[in-house]
Amino acid sequence: DAGITQSPRYKITETGRQVTLMCHQTWSHSYMFWYRQDLGHGLRLIYYSAAADITDKGEVPDGYVVSRSKTENFPLTLESATRSQTSVYFCASAIGGPGETQYFGPGTRLLVL
Amino acid sequence: GENVEQHPSTLSVQEGDSAVIKCTYSDSASNYFPWYKQELGKGPQLIIDIRSNVGEKKDQRIAVTLNKTAKHFSLHITETQPEDSAVYFCAASMSSSNTGKLIFGQGTTLQVKP
Numbered sequence: 001d002a003g004i005t006q007s008p009r010y011k012i013t014e015t016g017r018q019v020t021l022m023c024h025q026t027w028s029h030s031y032m033f034w035y036r037q038d039l040g041h042g043l044r045l046i047y048y049s050a051a052a053d054i055t056d057k058g059e060v061p062d063g064y065v066v067s068r069s070k071t072e073n074f075p076l077t078l079e080s081a082t083r084s085q086t087s088v089y090f091c092a093s094a095i096g097g098p099g100e101t102q103y104f105g106p107g108t109r110l111l112v113l
Numbered sequence: 114g115e116n117v118e119q120h121p122s123t124l125s126v127q128e129g130d131s132a133v134i135k136c137t138y139s140d141s142a143s144n145y146f147p148w149y150k151q152e153l154g155k156g157p158q159l160i161i162d163i164r165s166n167v168g169e170k171k172d173q174r175i176a177v178t179l180n181k182t183a184k185h186f187s188l189h190i191t192e193t194q195p196e197d198s199a200v201y202f203c204a205a206s207m208s209s210s211n212t213g214k215l216i217f218g219q220g221t222t223l224q225v226k227p
Contacts, residue, residue, distance in 0.1 A: 033214075035217075042119075042202060043157070043202065043204075043215075043217040044217070048214060050213075058214065090156050094213055097213035098144070099164065099206060099213070102147075104156030107154075
C-alpha cells in the first residue's frame with residue numbers, strides 16, 4: 001500500500017523556470033491539499049481540491065497553478081519560479097472535508113537559485 | 114483573519130517528565146482540532162485529534178484538552194521518551210469554510226533529553 005507519494009523529493013531550479021511537483025495517492029481520497037512549510041510559518045495552504053476537476057485557492061496561492069484531472073493525482077506547478085518559493089512542499093489527502101484526517105506525503109524540498 | 118497561535122516554539126524536557134504545548138484559535142466556529150507530529154525529513158503525522166463536542170481525549174501517554182470558551186486547546190505528553198523528540202503542530206478546521214481546510218500553528222520543537 002503506497003499511500004501518498006511525492007516526486008521529486010529534492011529539486012534545484014533557477015529563477016524564472018517552470019517546475020511541477022507531483023503528488024499521487026492510492027486511497028481514492030476525494031480531498032487533496034498542497035502546503036508549503038517555512039521556518040516561523042508552520043504549514044500554509046496553497047491550493048486544495050475537493051474532487052477531480054474541482055480546485056480552490058488557499059492562503060498563499062500566488063505564483064502557483066494546480067490541476068486535478070484524475071482523483072489520484074494533484075500536481076502543483078510553479079509557472080515562473082522565484083527565490084521566495086524556496087520551501088518544503090507537502091501534499092496531503094483526506095477521505096472527506098471538514099473534520100477528516102489529512103494524510104501527508106513525505107515532502108519535496110525545492111531550492112530556487 | 115483566521116489564525117492559530119502555538120506556544121512555546123521550543124521545549125526541552127528530561128526523559129520521564131511531562132510536556133505541554135498550547136494553542137489558541139481565532140474562529141469560534143472551529144470544531145475540529147488535530148495535532149500532528151513531524152519527524153526530521155518526514156511529513157506530519159496525525160497523533161490525536163479532538164472535536165468541539167468533547168473537552169478531553171486521551172490515547173496512552175498523549176492527551177488533548179479543549180476549552181471552547183477560551184478558544185484554547187493543549188497537547189499533554191506524559192512520561193516522555195527520546196522518541197517523542199520531534200516538531201509538533203496544532204491545527205484548527207474552520208467549519209465555516211466547509212472545505213476541510215486546516216489552519217496550522219507555527220510548530221513546537223520538542224527535545225527529550227535522555
